[in-house]
Amino acid sequence: MVRILNTKQIKALDAHTIEHEPVKSIDLMERACRAFVNWFVQRIDATKKIGIVCGTGNNGGDGLGIARMLHDWGYPVKVWIVRGLVPESADFKTNLERIKGEPEIADIITESDKGLFTDRDVLIDAIFGSGLSRPADGIYAQAIRCMNETDAMRIAVDIPSGLLADNPSSGDIIKAHYTVSFQIPKLAFFFPHSHPFTGEWTTVDIGLHKDFIRQSETSHFLVTAKDITRIIRPRKRFDHKGTFGHALIIAGGYGKMGAALLASAAALRSGPGLLSVHVPKSGYTILQTALPEAMASIDTHEHFFTEAPSLEKYSTIGIGPGIGQEPATVKALAQVLANFKAPLVIDADALNILGVNPELMKRIPENSILTPHPKEFERLAGKWDNDFQRLEKQKRLASELKCVVVLKGAYSSIATPDGKVYFNPTGNPGMAKGGSGDVLTGILTGLLAQGYSAEETALAGVYLHGLAGDIGSREKGTFSLIATDLVEFLPQSFKTVLNKF
Numbered sequence: 275m276v277r278i279l280n281t282k283q284i285k286a287l288d289a290h291t292i293e294h295e296p297v298k299s300i301d302l303m304e305r306a307c308r309a310f311v312n313w314f315v316q317r318i319d320a321t322k323k324i325g326i327v328c329g330t331g332n333n334g335g336d337g338l339g340i341a342r343m344l345h346d347w348g349y350p351v352k353v354w355i356v357r358g359l360v361p362e363s364a365d366f367k368t369n370l371e372r373i374k375g376e377p378e379i380a381d382i383i384t385e386s387d388k389g390l391f392t393d394r395d396v397l398i399d400a401i402f403g404s405g406l407s408r409p410a411d412g413i414y415a416q417a418i419r420c421m422n423e424t425d426a427m428r429i430a431v432d433i434p435s436g437l438l439a440d441n442p443s444s445g446d447i448i449k450a451h452y453t454v455s456f457q458i459p460k461l462a463f464f465f466p467h468s469h470p471f472t473g474e475w476t477t478v479d480i481g482l483h484k485d486f487i488r489q490s491e492t493s494h495f496l497v498t499a500k501d502i503t504r505i506i507r508p509r510k511r512f513d514h515k516g517t518f519g520h521a522l523i524i525a526g527g528y529g530k531m532g533a534a535l536l537a538s539a540a541a542l543r544s545g546p547g548l549l550s551v552h553v554p555k556s557g558y559t560i561l562q563t564a565l566p567e568a569m570a571s572i573d574t575h576e577h578f579f580t581e582a583p584s585l586e587k588y589s590t591i592g593i594g595p596g597i598g599q600e601p602a603t604v605k606a607l608a609q610v611l612a613n614f615k616a617p618l619v620i621d622a623d624a625l626n627i628l629g630v631n632p633e634l635m636k637r638i639p640e641n642s643i644l645t646p647h648p649k650e651f652e653r654l655a656g657k658w659d660n661d662f663q664r665l666e667k668q669k670r671l672a673s674e675l676k677c678v679v680v681l682k683g684a685y686s687s688i689a690t691p692d693g694k695v696y697f698n699p700t701g702n703p704g705m706a707k708g709g710s711g712d713v714l715t716g717i718l719t720g721l722l723a724q725g726y727s728a729e730e731t732a733l734a735g736v737y738l739h740g741l742a743g744d745i746g747s748r749e750k751g752t753f754s755l756i757a758t759d760l761v762e763f764l765p766q767s768f769k770t771v772l773n774k775f
């Protein structure tokens with residue numbers, strides 16, 4: 275689990291490392307510069323003309339150190355220093371002295387200094403780092419705009435200048451193609467509206483104290499492969515189908531029987547002992563033909579879900595994909611929520627029904643998993659002004675319902691009833707297609723049936739689903755990947771995670 279710390283904590287972490295390693299502040303900066311340069315030289319050809327735009331705080335100090343190192347590597351480097359009101363930090367001064375005439379340095383001192391960087395192939399942004407406390411304005415905003423106007427590849431040091439790590443941002447912000455961040459990912463990196471500024475981001479290790487990181491209080495985490503390997507239990511010699519639970523999927527409707535098939539196929543590939551699928555009458559032949567391993571439970575209605583079967587024998591239920599929102603379906607969902615006391619997985623139309631029938635929300639069993647995409651989430655929780663507010667709403671919903679709320683998208687976030695949020699790293703835009711969510715519902719239902727907790731199920735299920743998408747898109751490409759492929763690559767996804775140790 276990677277702990278996502280706020281800027282105050284990162285500052286304290288820097289200070290702790292300086293005091294207890296001990297290491298001089300300037301030497302820690304040198305380490306940060308070296309880590310950046312190490313990333314850089316592996317990707318950028320030494321013939322490219324590099325421009326480094328520095329502020330006068332420590333982020334600018336990094337920029338100067340990076341300039342010296344890239345010059346030593348043989349890159350043609352030019353440095354600009356944005357001279358606004360920020361006082362020169364001690365380490366900035368030291369790194370300025372260390373440059374000794376080469377590479378060439380120019381000061382940007384007035385807002386009329388425009389069109390400065392046009393001959394550069396690559397621009398490194400070291401104006402502001404995690405010290406930014408308000409929107410960039412004046413000469414800083416001007417320098418940011420100037421950088422954004424060029425055709426150069428832009429690479430941000432630690433965080434794009436102008437982007438706040440822990441709060442919504444406004445004003446001019448560097449539009450980086452890449453962000454190389456020091457050790458700790460910033461919360462803003464996980465949000466859709468930050469992406470045009472961070473571009474592709476990565477973290478580089480600069481040896482900040484691991485114990486201090488471990489002890490820092492946070493409710494935000496980034497999931498790693500190791501976490502999932504720890505969750506998934508290998509099956510034992512004498513295990514039998516009774517060990518792994520009986521899952522029920524309630525899904526599908528006339529014209530949307532595919533949703534039931536996708537969810538059910540994914541559930542079957544996720545390991546429950548038994549799977550039953552409740553579909554309208556018109557789905558009977560389709561289901562029995564497509565998925566011989568699944569048992570059919572048939573609704574009395576030809577075309578949609580109107581009546582839950584007897585539920586006692588099921589360990590869990592996954593409900594929602596393709597069920598529609600007919601009044602009889604609303605009643606049938608209410609009946610399921612009234613009669614089933616164990617955690618279930620609620621998705622798609624079941625969420626939409628809850629959105630317009632909020633009184634049903636109170637009936638959701640504790641530790642259930644809700645899997646809205648942003649539109650479904652808006653129907654449940656209302657509109658938001660920015661991504662940070664959306665996250666707060668997600669946390670609140672999880673805590674009020676005492677459920678796990680999975681908000682789907684890039685870096686799907688998983689909010690738990692006790693206030694934690696896990697961001698998932700797997701998945702790709704190839705999965706932005708109808709049916710991908712149905713597959714996730716199936717995986718989660720299959721895992722929950724086997725006795726994994728709601729939190730374990732959500733962490734593992736979301737990770738494995740995204741990983742299946744990543745493995746699948748390597749073979750099929752992001753344009754051609756379809757939801758069926760996610761099911762096809764699910765076995766490889768499980769195998770990858772199980773073979774980690």
Ligand SMILES: NC(=O)C1=CN([C@@H]2O[C@H](COP(=O)(O)OP(=O)(O)OC[C@H]3O[C@@H](n4cnc5c(N)ncnc54)[C@H](O)[C@@H]3O)[C@@H](O)[C@H]2O)[C@@H](O)CC1
Nearest residue numbers: 288303306331332333402403404405406407408409410432
């Ligand atoms: N020992 C350390 O603290 C390390 C720091 N490092 C670098 O230091 C950066 C943080 O440096 P600083 O704390 O000096 O801060 P920055 O260099 O990000 O910003 C400089 C100063 O600008 C001022 N400021 C904030 N917002 C402003 C605005 N909108 N307009 C004008 N001025 C504004 C603040 O007083 C801030 O301290 C990190 O992002 C990282 O790049 C790295 O060298 C690693 C080690």
Ligand SMILES: Nc1ncnc2c1ncn2[C@@H]1O[C@H](COP(=O)(O)OP(=O)(O)O)[C@@H](O)[C@H]1O
Nearest residue numbers: 647683684701702703705706708709710711712
């Ligand atoms: N750009 C992306 N990066 C990572 N995962 C994505 C991306 N786009 C979509 N996904 C994943 O694909 C799934 C889409 O689900 P959903 O929107 O419910 O689709 P549907 O309802 O059509 O099945 C989610 O799990 C989501 O996280």
Ligand SMILES: [K+]
Nearest residue numbers: 399402433435
């Ligand atoms: K920066």
